[in-house]
Amino acid sequence: MTEDLISPIPRVAPPREPPPAVSTMVTHIKQTWLLAQPYLPEISQSFYNMLFTLAPTARDVFPIGMQAAEGKHVRALGQLILLVDRPEDLAPYLRQLGRDHRKFGTVDQHYEAVGTALLAALKRHLGPAWTPEVERAWAEAYTIVARSMQEAAEADHHPPFWKATVAEHRRLNWDVALIRVEPESPIPYRAGQYVSVEVPQRPRLWRYLSPANAPRPDGSLEFHVRAVDGGWVSRSLVGHTQSGDVWRIGAPLGRLSVDRESGRDVLMVAGGTGLAPLRAILDDLAQWGQNPTVTLFYGGRTLEDLYDLEQLWTLAATNPWLRVCPVVEEVTGEPGVEHGTLADAVTRWGAWHDHDVLVAGSPDMIRATVSRMFAAGTPLHAIRYDPFGFD
Numbered sequence: 001m002t003e004d005l006i007s008p009i010p011r012v013a014p015p016r017e018p019p020p021a022v023s024t025m026v027t028h029i030k031q032t033w034l035l036a037q038p039y040l041p042e043i044s045q046s047f048y049n050m051l052f053t054l055a056p057t058a059r060d061v062f063p064i065g066m067q068a069a070e071g072k073h074v075r076a077l078g079q080l081i082l083l084v085d086r087p088e089d090l091a092p093y094l095r096q097l098g099r100d101h102r103k104f105g106t107v108d109q110h111y112e113a114v115g116t117a118l119l120a121a122l123k124r125h126l127g128p129a130w131t132p133e134v135e136r137a138w139a140e141a142y143t144i145v146a147r148s149m150q151e152a153a154e155a156d157h158h159p160p161f162w163k164a165t166v167a168e169h170r171r172l173n174w175d176v177a178l179i180r181v182e183p184e185s186p187i188p189y190r191a192g193q194y195v196s197v198e199v200p201q202r203p204r205l206w207r208y209l210s211p212a213n214a215p216r217p218d219g220s221l222e223f224h225v226r227a228v229d230g231g232w233v234s235r236s237l238v239g240h241t242q243s244g245d246v247w248r249i250g251a252p253l254g255r256l257s258v259d260r261e262s263g264r265d266v267l268m269v270a271g272g273t274g275l276a277p278l279r280a281i282l283d284d285l286a287q288w289g290q291n292p293t294v295t296l297f298y299g300g301r302t303l304e305d306l307y308d309l310e311q312l313w314t315l316a317a318t319n320p321w322l323r324v325c326p327v328v329e330e331v332t333g334e335p336g337v338e339h340g341t342l343a344d345a346v347t348r349w350g351a352w353h354d355h356d357v358l359v360a361g362s363p364d365m366i367r368a369t370v371s372r373m374f375a376a377g378t379p380l381h382a383i384r385y386d387p388f389g390f391d
């Protein structure tokens with residue numbers, strides 16, 4: 001379990017009332033989790049010490065790096081566990097995560113060791129707040145999380161990862177590259193999903209990327225990768241990818257999709273390379289004659305950041321169900337370009353009642369857009385997004 005667990009689970013539906021036993025369990029967990037916050041770096045250190053003593057092979061699953069030092073793995077585990085009273089959101093995600101974790105060679109012993117190490121680390125730093133009831137609550141919740149992941153992993157008959165060879169690498173602008181890979185066998189993903197990727201230049205540093213195309217007969221996948229400042233993997237991907245490089249790609253995750261039969265129109269909001277999963281959905285829709293009306297707000301700081309705008313306009317010219325609305329933060333004289341952030345631009349047009357909304361971009365952009373749309377009257381259950389990056 002590495003950075004996969006770092007992503008917060010998207011909250012899309014109001015929580016149902018949990019049964020009383022689950023509600024007591026969650027209250028215990030929430031209270032102690034709050035107390036643990038100031039000590040997360042120390043708790044994290046204790047967690048790794050215990051984990052690697054119990055299961056030395058877990059070092060391959062948890063490469064120690066900056067994220068570990070900042071306590072992000074422990075934080076991510078905690079965030080997952082906090083959601084045990086929301087099985088309708090958590091269960092599908094855990095199943096995908098369990099399948100994805102097969103790429104690490106994760107075995108039952110790792111799951112057991114992670115649970116033991118997490119509870120021991122919390123106990124060590126929480127002192128008298130760690131009562132037997134609290135311990136039972138954490139143990140039960142962790143068991144629910146681990147069991148869902150293990151069961152999904154066991155039931156999965158696909159390979160734990162696919163090898164894919166880089167066939168094309170070209171710059172789309174100064175900091176974004178398109179990389180096309182050809183997997184050894186087709187990867188069973190849906191347009192809008194994402195996959196984790198490990199590249200030879202950065203062994204063991206898996207990162208999520210979203211295919212920007214719908215599944216093709218030849219199985220090839222295109223990725224749009226932006227080099228982030230100080231980024232270990234993305235800078236290497238944009239700067240040093242070579243044709244012939246062999247990548248490893250994990251099981252698909254995510255739930256961005258369009259229901260063509262729902263009768264509802266669609267609003268898409270894409271920031272930067274957050275366009276990729278939405279582009280894959282558009283690619284999929286373009287295979288059909290009739291579609292719901294799709295309005296795509298595509299935003300960046302400047303017009304140059306909108307690396308795919310020309311192609312999107314071309315797509316819209318031949319697909320009347322698609323409207324593309326560029327949004328830039330810098331003021332330009334360009335006609336047809338909205339100014340401000342994506343959150344500004346989208347909410348300027350109201351609450352988008354009767355629309356299904358898909359949002360993809362950086363964590364900050366998703367947070368800002370979703371909260372502004374909610375404040376403008378868009379119901380949360382109509383908004384879908386996947387975790388993008390981590391905080």
Ligand SMILES: Cc1cc2nc3c(=O)[nH]c(=O)nc-3n(C[C@H](O)[C@H](O)[C@H](O)COP(=O)(O)OP(=O)(O)OC[C@H]3O[C@@H](n4cnc5c(N)ncnc54)[C@H](O)[C@@H]3O)c2cc1C
Nearest residue numbers: 207208209210224225226230231232233234273387388389
């Ligand atoms: C569901 C999902 C789908 C994704 N799809 C894509 C995609 O299609 N194309 C793509 O280019 N990236 C995508 N990402 C982001 C990608 O997984 C990496 O997080 C990103 O490339 C940075 O990795 P890195 O190793 O270069 O940075 P790191 O070395 O891990 O981090 C370096 C610094 O960059 C910051 N950082 C990390 N991620 C981001 C980010 N997304 N935006 C801004 N700052 C960041 C970190 O906080 C840190 O300060 C996706 C992420 C998620 C969660």
